[in-house]
Amino acid sequence: SYELTQPPSVSVSPGQTASIACSGDRLGAKYVTWYQQKPGQSPVLVIYQDAKRPSGIPERLSGSNSGNTATLTISGTQAVDEADYFCQAWDGSTVIFGGGTKLTVL
Amino acid sequence: QVQLVESGGGVVQPGRSLRLSCAASGFIFGGHAMHWVRRAPGKGLEWVAVISSDGSDKHYAKSVKGRFTISRGNPKNTLYLQMNSLRTEDMAVYYCAKVDCSGGTCYLDSWGQGTLVTVSS
Numbered sequence: 001s002y003e004l005t006q007p008p009s010v011s012v013s014p015g016q017t018a019s020i021a022c023s024g025d026r027l028g029a030k031y032v033t034w035y036q037q038k039p040g041q042s043p044v045l046v047i048y049q050d051a052k053r054p055s056g057i058p059e060r061l062s063g064s065n066s067g068n069t070a071t072l073t074i075s076g077t078q079a080v081d082e083a084d085y086f087c088q089a090w091d092g093s094t095v096i097f098g099g100g101t102k103l104t105v106l
Numbered sequence: 107q108v109q110l111v112e113s114g115g116g117v118v119q120p121g122r123s124l125r126l127s128c129a130a131s132g133f134i135f136g137g138h139a140m141h142w143v144r145r146a147p148g149k150g151l152e153w154v155a156v157i158s159s160d161g162s163d164k165h166y167a168k169s170v171k172g173r174f175t176i177s178r179g180n181p182k183n184t185l186y187l188q189m190n191s192l193r194t195e196d197m198a199v200y201y202c203a204k205v206d207c208s209g210g211t212c213y214l215d216s217w218g219q220g221t222l223v224t225v226s227s
Contacts, residue, residue, distance in 0.1 A: 001168075031211035035151070042201060042220055043143075043151065048213040086151050090212070093156065093165045095141065100150035 002091040004098035011104045018074040020101045022087030025068060032070040033088040034063055043086065047072060079105050108132040108216040110202050115221030118192055128185040128202030128218055136160070136180040139205040141214060142187050144198035144223075154200070155187065170196075189223070197225045 004024045012018035022032060034047035045054050047063035050070065060075045074081050082105045087098040114126040128140070142154040155166045155176040164176050175188040185202050199222050203214035 031209075033211075033213040035214070037145075037151070042217040043203075043214075044217070045213060045215050048215075049209045049211055052209075054215065084150075088151075088213070093163075094167070095143070095153035095156065095214075097143075097151045097153060 002089070002096050004087055004089060004096055006085075006087060006098040006101045008099070009102045009104065011106055012074075012077045013106055014079060015076055018077045018081070018103055020072040020074075020085050020087075020103065022070040022072070022098045023068050024070075024089065024096075027068050027070055027089065028066045030065075030089045032063065032065045034072045035086045035088065036083045037086065038083045046085075074103070077103075077105055081105060108204060110204060110216060110218035112200065112202055112218045112221035115200065115223045117224045117226060119227050120192060120194060120225055122192055123188070123190045124192060124223060126187040126189065126200055126202075126221060126223075128187075130183045130185065130202075130204070133204065133216075135178075135183040139212070140176075140178060140185045141203045141205065142176060142185075142200060143203055143214070143217075144196075144200045145220075146195070146198040149198075152198070156205075157185070192223075192225045194225050197223060199223075 035043040036046045037043040050065040051063045109131045111129045141156045157176045173191045177186045199220040201220045202218045204216040206215040
């Protein structure tokens with residue numbers, strides 16, 4: 001079965017750029033979605049179709065996908081960006097989530 | 107405005123059953139596939155099941171196949187998850203999520219607030 005791998009944690013200083021990787025076999029051939037989940041809250045869609053932002057998602061969040069790796073980039077990271085981030089792709093009709101990355105804004 | 111409200115969670119003993127519901131509003135429920143996703147304490151998101159917009163096509167995660175059944179009542183704008191033979195590893199917050207599609211792909215664009223299922227003797 002298809003697997004997506006994310007680093008368990010990423011730390012970043014306020015105002016700096018955070019990059020969260022998501023790797024999978026020939027992932028660039030699939031579309032990747034990213035969700036943000038803060039403690040006690042439901043997941044929120046932040047990136048779909050590799051790089052598109054839903055309305056209301058800040059421009060500082062961006063996505064890319066090529067080769068075996070998709071990347072969520074947060075530019076000018078703010079304290080409000082501290083959350084768990086999950087990448088997601090499809091394997092046929094089933095949904096595959098990465099293990100999640102805890103972003104800490106130090 | 108899309109609203110998804112889960113209910114039916116609670117404390118249940120291993121081996122027993124529970125039925126979750128998700129009441130939908132603010133969109134044409136019968137026009138969208140729907141998913142159940144869960145998050146266990148200290149773990150990540152785990153996809154559970156999907157049902158097509160008309161209920162004719164269903165798929166399940168290996169971990170729940172044969173024990174859980176997803177269904178929907180389009181006239182009632184409600185999604186269900188019947189969970190049988192519950193195990194301690196099924197303990198999690200369960201979310202229902204709506205599917206939207208564009209540009210050749212689909213994604214979970216709206217999520218409910220979740221309902222907690224505790225499996226304990």
